[in-house]
Amino acid sequence: MSDFKFSKKHEWLKVEGDVATVGITKHATEMLGDIVFVELPDVGSSVEKDGNAGVVESTKAASDVYTPISGEVVENNQSIVDDPAKINSDPENGAWFFKLKIKDKTEIDSLMNKEEYEKFANESGS
Amino acid sequence: MYRWVERVNVGIKKTSLNKLHNEYQAKFVEFAGYEMPIQYKEGIIEEHKFTREKSGIFDVSHMGQLFIYGEEDLVKDLEKIFPLDLQNLKKNHSKYSFLMNDDAGIHDDLIITRLENGFLIILNAACKENDFEILNQLLNSKYKMVLDENRSLIAIQGPKSAEILNQIINNATSLSFMTGDWFEYENQKIFVTRSGYTGEDGFEVSLSNDLAEQFTKELINKGAKLIGLGARDTLRLEAGLCLYGHELDIKKTPVESNLKWAMSKERISNGGFIGSKIISDQLINGTKQIRVGIKPEGKVIAREKTKIFNDAELLIGEVTSGTFGPSVNGPVAMGYVDNKFSEKDTKVFLEIRGKKHPANICGLPFYKKNYVKGANK
Numbered sequence: 001m002s003d004f005k006f007s008k009k010h011e012w013l014k015v016e017g018d019v020a021t022v023g024i025t026k027h028a029t030e031m032l033g034d035i036v037f038v039e040l041p042d043v044g045s046s047v048e049k050d051g052n053a054g055v056v057e058s059t060k061a062a063s064d065v066y067t068p069i070s071g072e073v074v075e076n077n078q079s080i081v082d083d084p085a086k087i088n089s090d091p092e093n094g095a096w097f098f099k100l101k102i103k104d105k106t107e108i109d110s111l112m113n114k115e116e117y118e119k120f121a122n123e124s125g126s
Numbered sequence: 127m128y129r130w131v132e133r134v135n136v137g138i139k140k141t142s143l144n145k146l147h148n149e150y151q152a153k154f155v156e157f158a159g160y161e162m163p164i165q166y167k168e169g170i171i172e173e174h175k176f177t178r179e180k181s182g183i184f185d186v187s188h189m190g191q192l193f194i195y196g197e198e199d200l201v202k203d204l205e206k207i208f209p210l211d212l213q214n215l216k217k218n219h220s221k222y223s224f225l226m227n228d229d230a231g232i233h234d235d236l237i238i239t240r241l242e243n244g245f246l247i248i249l250n251a252a253c254k255e256n257d258f259e260i261l262n263q264l265l266n267s268k269y270k271m272v273l274d275e276n277r278s279l280i281a282i283q284g285p286k287s288a289e290i291l292n293q294i295i296n297n298a299t300s301l302s303f304m305t306g307d308w309f310e311y312e313n314q315k316i317f318v319t320r321s322g323y324t325g326e327d328g329f330e331v332s333l334s335n336d337l338a339e340q341f342t343k344e345l346i347n348k349g350a351k352l353i354g355l356g357a358r359d360t361l362r363l364e365a366g367l368c369l370y371g372h373e374l375d376i377k378k379t380p381v382e383s384n385l386k387w388a389m390s391k392e393r394i395s396n397g398g399f400i401g402s403k404i405i406s407d408q409l410i411n412g413t414k415q416i417r418v419g420i421k422p423e424g425k426v427i428a429r430e431k432t433k434i435f436n437d438a439e440l441l442i443g444e445v446t447s448g449t450f451g452p453s454v455n456g457p458v459a460m461g462y463v464d465n466k467f468s469e470k471d472t473k474v475f476l477e478i479r480g481k482k483h484p485a486n487i488c489g490l491p492f493y494k495k496n497y498v499k500g501a502n503k
Contacts, residue, residue, distance in 0.1 A: 033165060033169055033170060033356070034169045034170050034171040036171075036425075036427070036450035037425050037426060037427050037450065037457070039426075039479075055479065057427050057450070058170075059170040059171060059356060059360060059449055059450050059452075060164070060170070060356060061429075062427070062429060081425075085171075
């Protein structure tokens with residue numbers, strides 16, 4: 001699990017070579033409640049660190065998804081578009097959001113590791 | 127002035143079931159000055175489905191329970207306020223109605239029930255104190271009015287509710303839809319009506335605060351589950367029911383809200399109630415806008431304030447409530463559109479995050495009601 005990184009906006013990032021997989025954390029899904037709709041960035045589009053990269057909607061409200069690092073979207077996960085409930089049941093594995101071709105590896109350094117994120121999530125409370 | 131409003135706690139108000147909500151791991155929100163459960167452990171979708179399939183318990187104790195005591199004079203005076211035929215409203219029968227201003231703008235929507243010695247009016251939590259002032263003024267302080275904060279209000283909704291309630295309140299199921307009566311529970315009088323706001327058969331039980339927790343625990347023991355405000359919203363929206371502050375407000379009339387069914391035809395033609403001139407004028411000449419159901423074609427959810435366009439890109443209205451409907455298994459919305467584009471099956475476009483998404487004007491409700499019309503069913 002050491003290759004997992006986390007952002008303050010509650011996204012996770014898994015790096016494999018030049019490609020990073022991005023999703024939202026279990027903690028985020030617990031805050032959101034039942035997820036019923038997801039919008040993903042198009043394949044081929046460029047996203048900027050901390051910029052918008054999709055939307056998740058629960059029964060309660062819509063929330064933006066941010067990308068923890070910059071890059072070009074090389075794949076998005078249609079299975080969560082078809083079945084958004086999967087994001088609640090399997091957030092940190094099967095329900096990944098998109099894969100990025102990493103633009104600048106140094107951006108990863110600013111992200112938290114699992115331990116740091118868990119501490120952050122507990123302290124931020126809600 | 128008879129006004130039993132708890133003034134000791136200046137901060138957020140809590141209902142008698144607050145401790146129980148905590149025990150069942152509620153997530154709380156502030157709603158109209160009260161700490162209310164938005165959902166419990168299982169979440170909105172499970173809670174919604176449980177209500178549709180079995181029986182959900184809703185703490186609606188934040189709503190106002192206004193008792194007005196009086197005889198024939200009161201009936202006549204209330205007819206000057208409400209567009210209802212109250213003279214012919216039988217004892218223990220309820221009607222859905224509105225408190226309006228002179229322009230027929232809606233101060234609040236409410237349920238009024240005739241009692242032996244007056245009326246019980248159930249008011250929205252956010253409006254109840256203002257309603258009390260308005261009504262007291264309109265009635266010239268002539269009658270004893272009690273906005274009773276010593277009573278809780280517990281709704282039990284869904285197809286198994288009758289069976290469950292009957293085990294606790296003997297013969298509660300003798301009630302037919304939109305009627306009520308006094309029953310006995312723990313040697314105290316409780317008022318039960320067969321009504322609700324979910325599109326399901328159900329009951330609302332008004333009882334003293336000190337009995338509320340025990341009564342609710344009994345419902346839970348018989349198989350009902352606590353349901354939060356989140357599912358209450360998805361349930362009422364699927365049932366096509368209005369929520370004050372969203373579909374209804376002081377700038378909208380019952381005609382615009384498509385609620386003319388709730389007004390007595392005779393009263394409208396004879397007039398003599400607040401807002402009656404505007405109501406009859408609007409019924410003859412029509413209104414500029416009207417409330418409609420909106421069904422998005424895809425999965426995208428149109429939230430409140432989403433702009434609605436016609437196929438010629440003309441702005442024709444706005445969404446007032448929108449969510450994912452768990453029983454419909456898709457997005458549902460209500461809103462107001464220009465009357466010219468309010469016909470069922472009219473194609474419209476919803477502007478969401480800069481993109482226009484196709485949708486259709488549709489009839490309401492989204493989900494078919496299961497109200498019990500007769501008794502003992």
